[in-house]
Amino acid sequence: MKPAKSPRHTLRGLLILLFWVGIWQAASMLVGKPVLFASPLDTLRALLRLLPTGDYWAAVLGSLERIALGFLLALLLGLTLGVAAFRFPWLRELLAPLLTMMKTVPVASFIILILVWFGSRHLAVIVALLIVFPQIYFAALSGLGSASPELLEMARVFRVGKGKRAWQIYRPALFPYLITACGSALGMSWKAGIAAEVIGTPSRSIGEQMYLAKIYMDTAELFAWTLSVILLSMLFEKAVLWLLRRVGKTWN
Amino acid sequence: MELILEHISLRFGTHVLFRDYSLRLEDGGLYGLTAPSGRGKTTLLRIMMGLQKPDAGSLRPEGLRFSAIFQTDRLLPGRNAAEQLLFVRGSRKDREAALQFLAGLLPEESLAQPVEELSGGMQRRAAIARALWAQSDVLLLDEPFTGLDPDTLRLTMDFILDHRQGRTLLLSTHQKELLQAYPFEWLSLPEL
Numbered sequence: 387m388k389p390a391k392s393p394r395h396t397l398r399g400l401l402i403l404l405f406w407v408g409i410w411q412a413a414s415m416l417v418g419k420p421v422l423f424a425s426p427l428d429t430l431r432a433l434l435r436l437l438p439t440g441d442y443w444a445a446v447l448g449s450l451e452r453i454a455l456g457f458l459l460a461l462l463l464g465l466t467l468g469v470a471a472f473r474f475p476w477l478r479e480l481l482a483p484l485l486t487m488m489k490t491v492p493v494a495s496f497i498i499l500i501l502v503w504f505g506s507r508h509l510a511v512i513v514a515l516l517i518v519f520p521q522i523y524f525a526a527l528s529g530l531g532s533a534s535p536e537l538l539e540m541a542r543v544f545r546v547g548k549g550k551r552a553w554q555i556y557r558p559a560l561f562p563y564l565i566t567a568c569g570s571a572l573g574m575s576w577k578a579g580i581a582a583e584v585i586g587t588p589s590r591s592i593g594e595q596m597y598l599a600k601i602y603m604d605t606a607e608l609f610a611w612t613l614s615v616i617l618l619s620m621l622f623e624k625a626v627l628w629l630l631r632r633v634g635k636t637w638n
Numbered sequence: 639m640e641l642i643l644e645h646i647s648l649r650f651g652t653h654v655l656f657r658d659y660s661l662r663l664e665d666g667g668l669y670g671l672t673a674p675s676g677r678g679k680t681t682l683l684r685i686m687m688g689l690q691k692p693d694a695g696s697l698r699p700e701g702l703r704f705s706a707i708f709q710t711d712r713l714l715p716g717r718n719a720a721e722q723l724l725f726v727r728g729s730r731k732d733r734e735a736a737l738q739f740l741a742g743l744l745p746e747e748s749l750a751q752p753v754e755e756l757s758g759g760m761q762r763r764a765a766i767a768r769a770l771w772a773q774s775d776v777l778l779l780d781e782p783f784t785g786l787d788p789d790t791l792r793l794t795m796d797f798i799l800d801h802r803q804g805r806t807l808l809l810s811t812h813q814k815e816l817l818q819a820y821p822f823e824w825l826s827l828p829e830l
Contacts, residue, residue, distance in 0.1 A: 540712040543687050543704055544726040544772050554714055554725055 424606035432606035433613060441595070442614075448590030449510065450618060453579040456514025457572065457626070464519045465564075468526020478527070488520045497582045506586030510593070513582040514575040521571040522564070529563030530556050561634050565627065572626055576619035639702060639775045640665045641806060646685060646695035648678075655681055656692065659828065663776070663806050668799075670822035671810040677827050679810040680709060683778045686808075705774035705805075707782045711765040713753045719744055719764040722753065726772040736771065743767050743797050758785040766794060770801040777802055779809040783816070791816060 391399075407426050414425035424432070436442040471478040493513065500512050533556050541551045583593020592611055599608040643661040648654075655678040663669055673679050684690035686697060687704050705726075713722050720736040728736065737749055743763045744756075753761050762785050769777060779798075783791045795817070798807070811817065814824065 536708070536710065536712050537714065539689055540706070540708065541725075543689065543706050544768075545703065546726060550725060554717070558716065 421603055421605055424609045428606040429609040429613060432604070432610035436607070436610055436614075444590045445592050445595045446614065446618065448588075449580065449583060449592040450622070452508070452510035452583075452588075452591070453514045453575050454622070456511040456579060457518050457575045459511070460515045460518035460571070460575075461522055461568070463515070464522025465526050468523045469530065471523070472527055472530040481523075485520050485523060488516060493517065493578050493581060494585075497585050500582075501586050506588040509582045509586040509588060510579040510591065514579045517578040518571040518575050521567045521574075525563040525567030526560060529560035532563065533559035565630055565634075568626060568630060569623065572623040573619055576615060576622070580615055639699065639806065641686070641702060641776055642698045643682075643686070644696050644698070646682075646692045648681065648685070648690070648692045656695075659695070661825070663808060665806060666804045667806050668820070668822055669806075669808045670814065670817060670824045671808060671826070672812065672814045672824060673810075673827040675812060679827065680780055682827070683780050683808070683810060686776070686778060702776055703774040705769040705772040705777045707765050707769045707779045709780050709784070711753075711761045713761060713764060713768075715754055716752050718750055718752055719756075719760075719767065720749060722764055722768045723771040726768055739771055739801075740764070740767050742800075743794065759787070759790055762786060763790075763794060766798065770798065774805060777805050777807040779807065781811055782809060783811065783813060788816065795820060 410426050414420070414423045414428075417423040420428055467477075467481065471481055493516075496516055497509065497513060500509050504512065537555050538551070541555060580593050580596070583591040584597050585593075587594040587597050592615060596608055596611045599605075599611060641661075641663040643659070646656045646659045646661075648656045661682075671679055671682070681690055683706070685692050687706060688697075714725055717725070719740050720733055723736040723739065724730065724732060740749055743766070744760055748756055748760055753764055756764065762782070766779075766782055769779065777798075782798075783794065786794060799820070808825075809817075809822070
């Protein structure tokens with residue numbers, strides 16, 4: 387269990403946050419044009435205006451649903467193929483070019499191709515999946531590869547069954563890698579998912595709302611949506627990691 | 639079950655470790671293997687366990703089941719001593735039996751603790767208990783008494799003899815003098 391944060395630590399965090407909000411405020415005053423650079427207060431006002439509306443929650447839930455689905459599918463696919471590729475080196479070799487391509491092709495190229503092939507409805511799901519999948523896949527490979535050779539040798543001498551080896555040696559080795567990969571992949575799934583929505587503008591999405599804010603030059607609203615994405619991404623990350631750690635603890 | 643090593647040869651680069659070395663262990667025999675450090679005691683045990691392939695030679699019969707104590711304890715982190723035993727034999731329903739087995743070797747209050755919280759000597763004893771608990775034909779103990787004081791060594795050796803159940807036992811050590819009271823047949827590795 388993580389130790390509770392001390393009041394001193396919380397205060398320091400608050401002061402750091404205030405410092406950056408102050409920088410934001412100073413920058414907006416320096417620019418002097420709210421239509422180009424909204425101040426923190428304008429952003430807060432815009433957010434408070436959005437919060438009670440049904441459209442806001444429909445967009446938030448729509449985006450959350452798509453990105454969470456993409457993430458979950460990537461987690462399942464990445465783990466399954468990662469474990470299989472660890473077990474069968476030929477599969478690892480077979481998948482290597484595909485994974486290299488997925489890591490190097492710009493997200494925008496994926497977005498445009500998916501838009502052409504499948505339309506905008508499932509765009510964010512597929513983009514989140516494509517972004518997260520390689521991270522989980524490589525984490526699975528590295529995690530399983532980090533299993534102690536000494537313990538594996540011991541299990542071999544004692545003729546321990548595959549199930550026990552997987553559960554008691556490979557699983558504990560895999561878990562820290564998976565948690566770390568999920569930590570970074572979660573944030574990236576939101577970044578890429580929202581970018582895809584801005585380009586594809588599917589209905590009931592944050593991306594569509596950000597696109598509309600841009601069209602109407604409503605910078606305060608754009609900032610408010612951005613702030614919402616940051617908060618949602620942080621909450622989503624915390625919830626998923628909490629869940630994963632909880633599952634890890636229960637399995638122990 | 640009798641164990642026969644025939645005409646074993648092994649070299650690492652230019653360093654010859656075994657040249658046409660043969661060894662026969664009688665069924666149920668109690669053997670000690672002694673040689674200076676670096677002469678190949680551990681490697682010989684690894685050849686027997688199938689962890690090191692010799693350049694030439696063979697081990698008979700095939701399919702022998704081994705239990706081992708390695709030079710390092712090789713215990714599962716985060717697991718208590720009983721769970722170490724159940725990893726190599728049995729399931730959760732055998733937990734009581736595993737605890738009873740351990741009672742002769744470890745203090746009761748240590749049995750619920752993850753092994754990394756135990757002292758080095760206790761961890762060693764947990765590894766010894768695991769080797770004895772496992773189903774096997776031959777027990778191979780590589781420097782099993784590292785980190786044990788003379789009293790604990792005697793207690794542990796008695797425990798090993800009480801629980802080896804007629805299995806062939808080969809123990810490698812450089813502390814031969816501490817084991818004079820036990821009826822080992824001592825083997826040595828030839829000078830090359």
